[in-house]
Amino acid sequence: MTDTPIAPETTIRDLAATLPGAAAILRDAGIGFCCGGDLSLQQAAEKAGVDPSALIARLRDSSSRANADAPQDFPGLIDHILTRYHATHREELDTLVPLAERVERVHGSHAEAPLGLAEALVALRDDLESHMVKEERVLFPAILHGAGAKMAGPIRVMTEEHADTTGILARIEHVTHGLRLPEDACGSWSALYAGLRKLGDDVVAHIHLEETNLFPRALAS
Structure with a gap:
């Protein structure tokens, strides 16, 4: 894009x-x-x-x-994506999924409870894991070996998958009522929404970095 x-x-x-x-x-x-x-x-x-x-x-x-600190050489840029985004997404989702399950279980009867959030986060975790593994095992090694220009097909698939990911983010936004905390929210609920804000912002920044920087440059290399 x-x-x-x-x-x-x-x-x-x-x-x-x-x-x-x-x-x-x-x-x-x-x-x-x-x-x-x-x-x-x-x-x-x-x-x-x-x-x-x-x-x-x-x-x-x-x-x-956005991503002003990202290196411009391919090895540095890919390492930045792996450490700043791939590893971070995995770590944060491992915390957020059980936290969402707890909030739904304890506050499920609350009028503003984020019902369906844990399910949406599991979908996001599975979506990202599948996507990131393909990048780590296929696309990124190809780019590092100078074959980026031959990867138009895989890059197109990655871009299509990005659209699926943003769809799940929209679903999370919906079930959390725009990440709006009720006045009587407990500490766990507050921590959950703070984590979701960061995760959502990170995923958007991750996609933006790949689609406006890494992918175009790889195809032109």
């Missing part, structure tokens, strides 16, 4: 799904995107009483700083 345009007519769903840091910025502005994601940035900003121009400036700044 190409970078999602940050323009008044861009939908907030597209921004949250593809632009690193956008989800946090939108939430901070009081803009939810789990149900009203079809609104344009202009419409959502006006509805929330936020200056659209200022919001666009924040989003552009976030985009320009």
Whole structure:
């Protein structure tokens, strides 16, 4: 994919799904995107009483700083993806799945309980694990051996799988009511949602780095 345009007519769903840091910025502005994601940035900003121009400036700044610390050589970049994202996703999901199960079990009768969250997180864990193993065993070694230009087919599959992943993130956003904590949320519930915010932001940044940096450069090498 190409970078999602940050323009008044861009939908907030597209921004949250593809632009690193956008989800946090939108939430901070009081803009939810789990149900009203079809609104344009202009419409959502006006509805929330936020200056659209200022919001666009924040989003552009976030985009320009995304993955600024990533190395540009292939060995360094791939190692960065493996350590910063692959290993981190695995570690965090190992913590978040049982935490979600506990919150659903203890607070299942609460009107704002995130029912279905644990199931969605298991789906995300399985989706990411399958995807990352393919990258680790096939795609990344090929790129490191200078065969990136021959990997158009596998890269296309990886990009299609990224779309499936963002669909699961949207499902998590929906069952958690936009990651909105109730006033009486316990510590476990608060920790769960804090972890989900970081995980979601990381996954979007991970996908963005591959699709706007690693994949195009590999195909052109």
